[in-house]
Amino acid sequence: MEKNKDKLGCSPKNKQNEEDGENTGGVLIKLSDVTKDYEIGEYIVRAVDNVSLRINKGQLVALKGPSGAGKTTLLNLIGGLDKPTKGRVMSFGLNISEMDEKSLAIFRLVHTGFIFQNYNLISTLSAEENVMFPMDLCGHPLERQRKVAVALLRDVGLEERREHLPIQLSAGEQQRVAIARAISNDPPLILADEPTANLDQETVNLIRVFFTRLKELQKTIIIATHDDLLIELADRVITFGDGTIVGGS
Amino acid sequence: MFTIGAIIAVSTFLILFSTSYDLSIFIPTQRNYLNPYFFLGAIHELYSDLASILIVLIFLISIVFIAIISYAFTSSQKKDISIMKAFGTLPGRIYKFYLSEVFFIFLIGFLLGVILGLSFYYIFTSIMTFLDFSITFEFNTLLLSILFILGCFSSLFTSAIFLERIGKKSIIQTFSKDVPYHFCVEKLKYIPKWLSLLGKNVKFSILNIKRRKGKFKQYFLIFLIISMIIFTVGLGTLVLRNTSKTWINKAQGEDILVIGHKNVVFAYAGMYSMFSNPNLLIHQYQIDLTDGSYLFNYSEISELETIPSLLQIDRRLLSFCNLQEIQGIAGDENAEIRTIGENRFGNFPVMGLNLFSLSQFYELEGYPFTTENANYTMIIGDGLANTFFEEPFNQRLQFIDYGVQFFISGIFIDTLYSGFASYMGLSQFQTLLEIPSDNINLLLLKPIPNTLEYSISQILPIIRNLGNQFVCINFETIFSENSDFIDKLTLYNLSVISLMALVSLLSLYNFQKGDLTDKIKDFRIMRALGSPLKNIRRILFFEGLFILISATLLSFAGGMIVNSLFLFENVILPPLYVPFLLSGIIMVFYIGLNSLTILPIIKKIQQEKFNEL
Numbered sequence: 001m002e003k004n005k006d007k008l009g010c011s012p013k014n015k016q017n018e019e020d021g022e023n024t025g026g027v028l029i030k031l032s033d034v035t036k037d038y039e040i041g042e043y044i045v046r047a048v049d050n051v052s053l054r055i056n057k058g059q060l061v062a063l064k065g066p067s068g069a070g071k072t073t074l075l076n077l078i079g080g081l082d083k084p085t086k087g088r089v090m091s092f093g094l095n096i097s098e099m100d101e102k103s104l105a106i107f108r109l110v111h112t113g114f115i116f117q118n119y120n121l122i123s124t125l126s127a128e129e130n131v132m133f134p135m136d137l138c139g140h141p142l143e144r145q146r147k148v149a150v151a152l153l154r155d156v157g158l159e160e161r162r163e164h165l166p167i168q169l170s171a172g173e174q175q176r177v178a179i180a181r182a183i184s185n186d187p188p189l190i191l192a193d194e195p196t197a198n199l200d201q202e203t204v205n206l207i208r209v210f211f212t213r214l215k216e217l218q219k220t221i222i223i224a225t226h227d228d229l230l231i232e233l234a235d236r237v238i239t240f241g242d243g244t245i246v247g248g249s
Numbered sequence: 250m251f252t253i254g255a256i257i258a259v260s261t262f263l264i265l266f267s268t269s270y271d272l273s274i275f276i277p278t279q280r281n282y283l284n285p286y287f288f289l290g291a292i293h294e295l296y297s298d299l300a301s302i303l304i305v306l307i308f309l310i311s312i313v314f315i316a317i318i319s320y321a322f323t324s325s326q327k328k329d330i331s332i333m334k335a336f337g338t339l340p341g342r343i344y345k346f347y348l349s350e351v352f353f354i355f356l357i358g359f360l361l362g363v364i365l366g367l368s369f370y371y372i373f374t375s376i377m378t379f380l381d382f383s384i385t386f387e388f389n390t391l392l393l394s395i396l397f398i399l400g401c402f403s404s405l406f407t408s409a410i411f412l413e414r415i416g417k418k419s420i421i422q423t424f425s426k427d428v429p430y431h432f433c434v435e436k437l438k439y440i441p442k443w444l445s446l447l448g449k450n451v452k453f454s455i456l457n458i459k460r461r462k463g464k465f466k467q468y469f470l471i472f473l474i475i476s477m478i479i480f481t482v483g484l485g486t487l488v489l490r491n492t493s494k495t496w497i498n499k500a501q502g503e504d505i506l507v508i509g510h511k512n513v514v515f516a517y518a519g520m521y522s523m524f525s526n527p528n529l530l531i532h533q534y535q536i537d538l539t540d541g542s543y544l545f546n547y548s549e550i551s552e553l554e555t556i557p558s559l560l561q562i563d564r565r566l567l568s569f570c571n572l573q574e575i576q577g578i579a580g581d582e583n584a585e586i587r588t589i590g591e592n593r594f595g596n597f598p599v600m601g602l603n604l605f606s607l608s609q610f611y612e613l614e615g616y617p618f619t620t621e622n623a624n625y626t627m628i629i630g631d632g633l634a635n636t637f638f639e640e641p642f643n644q645r646l647q648f649i650d651y652g653v654q655f656f657i658s659g660i661f662i663d664t665l666y667s668g669f670a671s672y673m674g675l676s677q678f679q680t681l682l683e684i685p686s687d688n689i690n691l692l693l694l695k696p697i698p699n700t701l702e703y704s705i706s707q708i709l710p711i712i713r714n715l716g717n718q719f720v721c722i723n724f725e726t727i728f729s730e731n732s733d734f735i736d737k738l739t740l741y742n743l744s745v746i747s748l749m750a751l752v753s754l755l756s757l758y759n760f761q762k763g764d765l766t767d768k769i770k771d772f773r774i775m776r777a778l779g780s781p782l783k784n785i786r787r788i789l790f791f792e793g794l795f796i797l798i799s800a801t802l803l804s805f806a807g808g809m810i811v812n813s814l815f816l817f818e819n820v821i822l823p824p825l826y827v828p829f830l831l832s833g834i835i836m837v838f839y840i841g842l843n844s845l846t847i848l849p850i851i852k853k854i855q856q857e858k859f860n861e862l
């Protein structure tokens with residue numbers, strides 16, 4: 001199990017090596033002339049158009065812009081969920097736009113934590129098992145997985161509901177589980193796509209607190225959001241429109 | 250509708266296929282053969298039992314398939330039903346509406362399936378006839394009607410069950426969350442904590458099965474029946490082939506040389522061929538077997554006894570006789586006496602022989618006649634026992650022309666005259682026919698193995714004494730025709746097994762693919778979180794494997810019970826390892842199938858995009 005863990009590079013030591021050794025000048029993510037096209041039937045839709053961007057380690061970056069501006073596509077490209085049609089995405093010193101599926105899967109597991117707009121919990125697993133899932137993939141010992149999952153669910157106020165299935169949880173509760181899952185593996189990069197959309201005020205407040213804490217922990221966070229209070233937390237705000245950067249600090 | 254059509258098509262094909270050799274007790278015999286005795290003996294009985302079991306299993310699998318499809322269809326209308334309820338539609342109207350829909354879908358599917366099944370069967374019979382297999386094309390209204398009624402009932406009943414279930418829920422419950430109908434939301438009580446130690450893929454597949462246990466149960470049932478068909482037919486075929494071949498080989502013997510007048514020898518050979526040839530009939534008007542020119546005095550060729558390579562010299566007297574089944578009396582469990590038999594009569598060959606010098610070792614049910622009781626006791630063939638008599642051991646056989654009656658002490662399983670011959674003491678038969686005691690019309694010789702050529706070379710000069718019309722023929726070719734016929738029957742069962750294997754392949758693919766609609770989002774999430782594709786492949790593999798292993802094991806038990814109840818009573822059982830080996834082969838086949846069906850599924854998952862998350 002330990003061998004597997006090392007192979008995947010899940011251990012903090014490996015992550016640190018990559019972050020410190022391969023990224024110069026504190027730049028964690030670098031996008032160079034990135035374009036992403038989608039083929040929809042006979043049409044080609046350009047979701048991201050020739051974007052170049054650098055994000056430093058420990059920054060909380062807010063991506064804002066209207067729906068369909070390309071924010072989610074950009075997050076997917078940064079997180080290795082998608083590959084650019086043109087250009088290059090460097091993340092943690094790795095050219096993830098050239099990686100094969102297997103390497104990308106390991107990259108996502110080791111370096112990133114995703115928070116999706118639709119929560120995306122695995123339907124057959126309980127809240128606790130959902131949180132344990134990334135750690136399980138990394139090969140962490142079962143006891144440790146359980147300990148971490150319980151602690152994280154306690155932090156998001158769902159300790160009592162840890163054995164519930166996603167369909168037995170409200171939207172806000174599902175999103176809280178999704179946040180706990182995203183950080184369970186202690187990833188250096190957190191990607192969040194509209195994490196507060198359509199949620200109750202209590203959950204929105206909790207999410208804000210969480211992001212503040214993650215920022216203090218020097219995690220690199222990229223959030224696609226319309227939420228002004230979340231944008232206020234950001235070190236940097238990038239405004240997106242028609243697939244390209246139209247403004248920002 | 251198309252799935253129902255496909256199921257009915259396969260069922261129709263298999264049902265019609267089962268009529269090919271009049272193999273099922275459910276099918277009224279429609280024999281239009283020249284030879285009315287063709288394949289009507291004990292071996293036919295065994296194959297008929299197997300075909301009947303097969304038809305029951307085919308009905309069962311059709312009903313289960315149709316029930317699952319109908320239930321899934323009605324449950325897919327859950328949202329619409331809820332809306333109708335919300336608008337105040339009366340339950341009776343909802344039942345009427347959806348049950349009518351299900352019925353019409355079934356009806357169209359059934360008609361489509363019957364047309365398809367008939368077309369395939371017609372093409373199949375044409376090909377088989379071209380390849381010289383005697384398979385008939387018959388439209389069996391009775392069985393197809395039963396299939397229609399059972400399918401219709403199963404379709405309407407399962408849909409009504411779903412409608413009743415949903416009717417008991419409140420409108421809010423039916424609308425909320427839209428939980429799949431087969432999804433288990435209860436806390437899993439029997440999932441041990443150490444499950445994770447088996448590996449995350451095993452754990453995940455077990456969780457998937459537990460959560461989607463409704464689907465699991467459906468496919469478990471399907472594979473259980475498919476495995477049971479394959480196992481029952483497979484084991485049944487092995488047992489029957491082994492048994493029938495053993496019986497035939499015992500009755501016919503190996504390297505048997507027959508000496509006699511060429512007309513008698515050819516008639517005798519024809520009588521053996523009648524077992525497997527529906528268009529050949531040897532009867533009393535073709536040849537008078539006891540004509541003076543056909544009889545010969547054994548003492549003229551007794552020099553044969555000096556040939557050292559001959560193991561057995563078996564003198565026979567064969568003749569057609571008018572026989573009548575005499576009614577008997579039998580008592581049942583309640584000690585009530587009843588009359589059995591219908592005084593049937595017919596003309597059949599009777600063989601006079603000496604049981605102490607037999608060159609063939611017949612399978613015998615009952616007892617042989619002895620020197621002491623040979624005057625009033627005889628043996629009959631299995632064909633006569635099965636169709637001419639009701640309870641042969643409680644009845645007697647009368648030689649109509651001589652007014653003599655014989656008790657029946659035993660039944661020979663023999664291919665001679667398709668089992669419609671009788672056997673009595675040679676001297677008693679000679680006395681009855683008023684033929685001098687040394688006169689016979691057939692002589693069977695059994696040489697020591699591997700001395701056939703030598704024996705023939707020694708025999709031929711001796712039988713010249715009888716005249717040039719007398720011949721010595723090796724019956725090996727005639728006997729092998731009957732043996733080949735059994736192989737053809739085996740081929741029939743193998744075809745059924747192959748078709749069921751194809752059905753199981755499609756079902757397994759359907760299981761993996763159909764279930765994928767529910768699971769694909771989970772797999773997409775897992776991949777997004779960093780799970781490699783091989784994990785998903787393993788999860789799918791284990792899910793299929795758990796269904797297949799449990800279904801195979803249970804089908805092993807079920808198949809053994811079915812076989813032992815309906816087939817094993819009168820057969821020669823194979824070694825104990827055979828059923829285990831067969832079950833193992835089915836399991837290995839399924840595992841291979843499981844790996845194969847996953848390939849296109851994985852390809853489909855691989856093509857899934859994350860931007861839909």
